[in-house]
Amino acid sequence: MNIIEASGLTKVYSPKGTAKVHALDGLDLTVPQGTVQGLLGPNGAGKTTAVKVLTTLIQPTAGNATVAGVDVVGEPKSVRRRIGVSGQYAAVDENLTGFENLEMVGRLYHLGKRESRRRATELIEMFELTAAQNRPVKGFSGGMRRRIDLAGALVTRPQVLFLDEPTTGLDPRSRLGMWDVIKNLVSDGTTVLLTTQYLEEADQLADDIAVIDGGKVIAAGTADQLKARIGGHRVEVTLTEASAADTAREVLARHGSGEPRVHDGGRTLEVPVVDGTRALQYVLADLGEAGIELHDAGIRRPTLDDVFLKLTGHMAEEEQESQESSEAEMETAQ
Ligand SMILES: Nc1ncnc2c1ncn2[C@@H]1O[C@H](COP(=O)(O)OP(=O)(O)O)[C@@H](O)[C@H]1O
Ligand SMILES: [Mg+2]
Numbered sequence: 248m249n250i251i252e253a254s255g256l257t258k259v260y261s262p263k264g265t266a267k268v269h270a271l272d273g274l275d276l277t278v279p280q281g282t283v284q285g286l287l288g289p290n291g292a293g294k295t296t297a298v299k300v301l302t303t304l305i306q307p308t309a310g311n312a313t314v315a316g317v318d319v320v321g322e323p324k325s326v327r328r329r330i331g332v333s334g335q336y337a338a339v340d341e342n343l344t345g346f347e348n349l350e351m352v353g354r355l356y357h358l359g360k361r362e363s364r365r366r367a368t369e370l371i372e373m374f375e376l377t378a379a380q381n382r383p384v385k386g387f388s389g390g391m392r393r394r395i396d397l398a399g400a401l402v403t404r405p406q407v408l409f410l411d412e413p414t415t416g417l418d419p420r421s422r423l424g425m426w427d428v429i430k431n432l433v434s435d436g437t438t439v440l441l442t443t444q445y446l447e448e449a450d451q452l453a454d455d456i457a458v459i460d461g462g463k464v465i466a467a468g469t470a471d472q473l474k475a476r477i478g479g480h481r482v483e484v485t486l487t488e489a490s491a492a493d494t495a496r497e498v499l500a501r502h503g504s505g506e507p508r509v510h511d512g513g514r515t516l517e518v519p520v521v522d523g524t525r526a527l528q529y530v531l532a533d534l535g536e537a538g539i540e541l542h543d544a545g546i547r548r549p550t551l552d553d554v555f556l557k558l559t560g561h562m563a564e565e566e567q568e569s570q571e572s573s574e575a576e577m578e579t580a581q
Contacts, residue, residue, distance in 0.1 A: 272462035285453030331400035334411025390421030
């Protein structure tokens with residue numbers, strides 16, 4: 248059974264005095280039960296709007312969607328009973344402690360006092376927040392905040408969990424911690440729809456990825472399928488002397504899965520590879536044997552920018568600056 252089905256979802260905003268915005272422009276999506284669906288796209292692609300429609304916070308202008316078989320427009324209350332949401336707009340009470348926040352969610356959902364406390368204790372342990380459980384959330388780090396927010400979404404044991412950019416703005420270490428938490432969750436069989444701007448995050452967590460741009464799906468598949476479409480990993484070397492370029496080119500061609508490309512007046516060469524680490528090892532060994540000196544060498548992994556450039560012919564430049572400044576604000580506020 249598909250736990251999420253969306254077809255032709257459209258959301259048009261008509262802000263006063265400015266042109267209409269097609270935040271969603273015919274989005275189609277099917278998510279089988281027990282899987283993790285990644286929604287990958289740059290700022291402004293329509294990710295949050297899609298999550299808001301699917302979680303009944305806003306109504307679509309056109310199209311339709313069901314979650315756990317229930318129509319999001321026709322029976323929003325019934326949908327809300329089946330889902331958990333964690334993301335950019337989720338509410339955590341700053342003045343309450345971590346434990347109190349979770350307990351409050353339980354009470355809001357009429358779990359009863361004892362069950363609310365029991366569930367809060369269970370989630371505090373699961374998210375390794377025991378040491379901080381009696382401190383007000385306003386003193387929490389960014390990573391702890393995300394964990395308490397996610398825990399809040401799980402209080403009612405939802406069938407489907409929506410995570411809107413769960414790691415945006417986190418430092419790399421907290422991001423890895425959050426990935427572990429999410430991986431544990433999905434190993435228990437929860438269906439998750441996760442939005443992200445990071446290919447690597449979708450790669451780590453999602454069974455299937457829908458790349459969205461301009462409010463619609465522009466490519467879909469597993470991480471490996473998408474990477475294959477955009478060329479996957481590359482080995483890149485920069486030579487000390489451009490005069491060695493011909494020999495280096497032969498070495499790269501031998502260990503690559505495609506034609507080497509030469510940049511930078513012959514000093515920098517790159518080649519697509521299947522297994523980045525192995526290929527780099529062989530390339531370095533052979534270049535060393537040929538007596539070629541290197542200025543730099545490494546594996547280049549495709550970034551979201553690479554995906555976008557390849558799939559759309561344009562860079563993911565929209566609202567990039569405002570995003571960065573709002574992330575900076577978030578970090579200082581935490
Ligand atoms: N309430 C709103 N009013 C007007 N435009 C909006 C509103 N919400 C979102 N948008 C616009 O819709 C587009 C998609 O936004 P959003 O879904 O937030 O993208 P993402 O979450 O992928 O960054 C953007 O161009 C955004 O500016
Ligand atoms: Mg968003």
